Amino acid sequence: MMRNHMVTCEPPRGDVYKALADQTRRTILSTLIPGDLSVNAIAEQFDMSRPAVSKHLRLLREADLVRETRRGKNRLYRLNTEPLREVDHWLSEYRTMWEVSLQNLKRYLESQVVE
Numbered sequence: 001m002m003r004n005h006m007v008t009c010e011p012p013r014g015d016v017y018k019a020l021a022d023q024t025r026r027t028i029l030s031t032l033i034p035g036d037l038s039v040n041a042i043a044e045q046f047d048m049s050r051p052a053v054s055k056h057l058r059l060l061r062e063a064d065l066v067r068e069t070r071r072g073k074n075r076l077y078r079l080n081t082e083p084l085r086e087v088d089h090w091l092s093e094y095r096t097m098w099e100v101s102l103q104n105l106k107r108y109l110e111s112q113v114v115e
């Protein structure tokens with residue numbers, strides 16, 4: 001029996017990909033790289049309502065890509081990079097496969113050059 005041993009690790013949960021599929025949510029994650037922000041501070045950076053930003057943050061929380069803490073009346077959001085590390089780890093095996101494939105293609109094309 002022939003098996004593909006190239007890809008062996010489990011992909012992260014599907015809700016991580018659902019959250020990352022939207023450009024606005026990816027931008028929200030980028031805005032949180034420097035540190036914690038309130039929902040109001042996040043919403044100021046977008047041309048959409050605060051409730052719309054809150055919906056995006058809810059999906060990011062459900063995917064565990066952001067963590068929410070409360071300080072008084074404020075909710076602060078912090079980037080949680082662990083699910084992103086899992087995505088990167090899972091993709092790294094594919095990255096290795098593509099690097100090998102591209103090297104093989106390069107060698108083949110170079111061997112076809114007529115001198």
